[in-house]
């Protein structure tokens with residue numbers, strides 16, 4: 001039984017996955033991804049790229065998405081550390097458009113974020129962050145939304161946010177290009 005639960009969040013297309021850890025005197029073992037369990041819970045199996053980032057405490061990455069036809073579903077994990085992870089619904093016509101869901105992610109938890117959401121996180125500790133995506137990176141389809149857009153109103157836990165130059169210049173959601 002490698003997973004304790006697949007839990008639907010306030011926006012039910014987002015799924016929080018709680019892994020079973022097998023601890024012993026050496027440390028622990030866990031299955032991060034298993035095709036049969038994940039597809040059985042509505043998560044696709046066509047991941048085409050695996051990414052790893054390292055962020056120091058306070059770093060904010062986001063809010064990022066790729067436009068169709070290079071839209072990405074993301075299965076995100078914390079390998080070491082802890083993050084405040086955020087997904088914003090940017091599907092026009094969705095009853096949750098502009099709303100966000102946040103979760104605290106640490107080793108043993110994963111979040112499935114389907115296409116049509118912008119994604120970001122703040123590292124609450126120095127963090128290794130690993131994620132699988134369903135379409136390859138495509139800089140020309142990549143877009144970002146202002147991390148502290150007041151209309152979205154994300155309550156970032158750490159006041160000192162460290163951002164990339166690009167992320168400090170993203171437009172608010174109301175002037176972003178979307179095609180979901």
Ligand SMILES: Cc1cn([C@H]2C[C@H](O)[C@@H](COP(=O)(O)OP(=O)(O)O[C@H]3O[C@@H](C)C(=O)[C@@H](O)[C@H]3O)O2)c(=O)[nH]c1=O
Pocket residue numbers: 051053061062063064065074119120121137164
């Ligand atoms: C995302 C990505 C970046 N890169 C390169 C581009 C750039 O030179 C360097 C750093 O890129 P970024 O600043 O975009 O990295 P980062 O800010 O970590 O971007 C990521 O943020 C999180 C929140 C997401 O959801 C991801 O999809 C992705 O957008 O890595 C790739 O080569 N492949 C990729 O898939």
